[in-house]
Amino acid sequence: MPYLRRRELLSGIGLFAGAPLLGALCRNMTPDALGQTLVRKRILFYFTEAGLGEDCYSDKLMPESFMPRGNPDGTINLGRGWAPLEPYRNEMIFLRDTYQPFNVFPHGLHYFLSAAQMVGIPPERFVSNSAMGPPAGISLDRLIGREIGKNDLHQSISLGGFGTPYYGGQSSDGPNQRASILTDPVRAYATLFGGGLPVSAGDPAATAAYLAERKSLFDVLRGDLSRINARLGAPERAKMEQYVDSIRRVETRLAALADPTRKTMCAKPAAPPTPDSRNANLEQVAASMLDMAVTALECGLTKVAMIGYNSASLGFLGGNYIGTHAMQHGSPPTGGSSFTLPVDEMHKRFYNWHATNVKTVRERLGAAREGNGTIMDSSIIAPWQTSGAWHHRGCMSQYAWIIGSAGGHFKNMNKYKRYTTPHSMSDVFVSVAKAMGVTPRNAAGTPDRFGDEQAPGREFISRPWQVFPTLVNTGPNPDLT
Numbered sequence: 001m002p003y004l005r006r007r008e009l010l011s012g013i014g015l016f017a018g019a020p021l022l023g024a025l026c027r028n029m030t031p032d033a034l035g036q037t038l039v040r041k042r043i044l045f046y047f048t049e050a051g052l053g054e055d056c057y058s059d060k061l062m063p064e065s066f067m068p069r070g071n072p073d074g075t076i077n078l079g080r081g082w083a084p085l086e087p088y089r090n091e092m093i094f095l096r097d098t099y100q101p102f103n104v105f106p107h108g109l110h111y112f113l114s115a116a117q118m119v120g121i122p123p124e125r126f127v128s129n130s131a132m133g134p135p136a137g138i139s140l141d142r143l144i145g146r147e148i149g150k151n152d153l154h155q156s157i158s159l160g161g162f163g164t165p166y167y168g169g170q171s172s173d174g175p176n177q178r179a180s181i182l183t184d185p186v187r188a189y190a191t192l193f194g195g196g197l198p199v200s201a202g203d204p205a206a207t208a209a210y211l212a213e214r215k216s217l218f219d220v221l222r223g224d225l226s227r228i229n230a231r232l233g234a235p236e237r238a239k240m241e242q243y244v245d246s247i248r249r250v251e252t253r254l255a256a257l258a259d260p261t262r263k264t265m266c267a268k269p270a271a272p273p274t275p276d277s278r279n280a281n282l283e284q285v286a287a288s289m290l291d292m293a294v295t296a297l298e299c300g301l302t303k304v305a306m307i308g309y310n311s312a313s314l315g316f317l318g319g320n321y322i323g324t325h326a327m328q329h330g331s332p333p334t335g336g337s338s339f340t341l342p343v344d345e346m347h348k349r350f351y352n353w354h355a356t357n358v359k360t361v362r363e364r365l366g367a368a369r370e371g372n373g374t375i376m377d378s379s380i381i382a383p384w385q386t387s388g389a390w391h392h393r394g395c396m397s398q399y400a401w402i403i404g405s406a407g408g409h410f411k412n413m414n415k416y417k418r419y420t421t422p423h424s425m426s427d428v429f430v431s432v433a434k435a436m437g438v439t440p441r442n443a444a445g446t447p448d449r450f451g452d453e454q455a456p457g458r459e460f461i462s463r464p465w466q467v468f469p470t471l472v473n474t475g476p477n478p479d480l481t
């Protein structure tokens with residue numbers, strides 16, 4: 001029997017234009033259509049930077065801490081900042097005051113998920129935040145994606161939440177191997193859901209024409225989808241409609257972003273825009289990027305997604321000129337706009353916004369049916385901070401926040417623990433990898449180890465009084481087994 005490749009088959013039945021996307025959708029549905037119940041674990045890393053306001057709290061610039069804290073019974077108290085996530089407190093583990101000593105710069109850590117020190121870079125470059133050199137190892141998201149996403153259209157994806165790159169959450173495929181990050185919303189859509197975008201980034205007119213010409217990938221394939229639907233049972237037809245609706249929602253958002261009557265943030269501009277222009281639709285861009293990340297997980301295009309948010313100026317902080325960096329310092333910069341809100345109110349709004357984003361992810365994955373349950377039943381959301389609790393040099397105040405049990409792997413939920421003895425994020429990474437069905441290994445091939453075995457020299461640590469154990473890579477975290 002002659003061998004017929006999948007792309008040739010799809011082309012023969014008129015689906016070549018959407019072969020990568022539709023092939024991934026149908027491949028994801030095939031086991032269900034055949035009556036098989038499979039558990040497909042997924043993970044979304046949700047990264048922020050610049051801390052959780054402990055500097056302002058310590059300096060008495062605001063009356064409360066916005067770090068989640070523990071109740072007397074060991075359960076989690078989310079406080080005012082993260083209150084939107086209260087309905088899901090019983091699905092969480094929060095481990096406070098872990099540490100991460102690698103690639104420390106004043107506002108966080110570079111290549112946070114690699115847990116490996118960049119080599120050949122003098123210490124002063126880390127202090128000045130100019131250490132943007134190549135990574136020293138593979139990042140956790142890429143390691144997991146490489147193992148569980150072998151048959152997916154994308155082994156893993158990484159998106160800039162505000163349409164810009166972000167520090168700390170960079171992905172890497174190994175030493176000196178940077179992984180790409182999707183920042184332009186329209187190009188991100190084309191990469192994830194289309195066959196490529198034949199227009200230049202940052203050209204709103206060309207983008208609008210491109211979207212108008214295509215309308216929707218699924219409009220072009222309507223007849224083909226109808227033929228497929230006719231061969232599916234009712235449950236499978238419902239799932240196909242769910243996929244199509246998810247992607248149509250993404251296109252609707254992008255069409256609004258590409259509207260030439262708006263000041264668009266569809267791409268990073270060639271020259272820095274004015275604050276009003278830059279911030280006019282920043283929240284809309286963020287919503288579109290998050291929508292794409294979740295849709296890719298829902299549609300089976302990937303099982304591993306990362307989205308990261310850098311410092312930015314957000315209108316709900318009291319004006320389009322008020323940025324999160326000034327908020328974390330508790331005072332406006334010299335010559336900058338005055339605060340119009342109390343510092344604690346700014347922090348509350350900021351963490352409420354992120355909490356609502358994470359809640360959206362949880363709700364959507366919890367509503368997407370798969371097998372005998374939902375996607376969320378076997379998934380993890382990891383809302384982490386590359387800076388820890390402190391805005392400046394918070395490498396000793398990291399925390400591990402897990403939402404979801406990964407199919408029952410994590411059993412002791414609604415758990416809060418604050419460490420008084422050192423526990424590294426490297427061990428957290430090992431536990432998360434194992435929850436996703438992956439056994440990490442260090443450079444020597446030792447199982448259940450991840451990243452560098454040794455902490456970097458003290459000259460690489462921004463706060464000289466911080467002392468780390470020499471051995472930072474000891475295996476799974478005992479509270480995440």
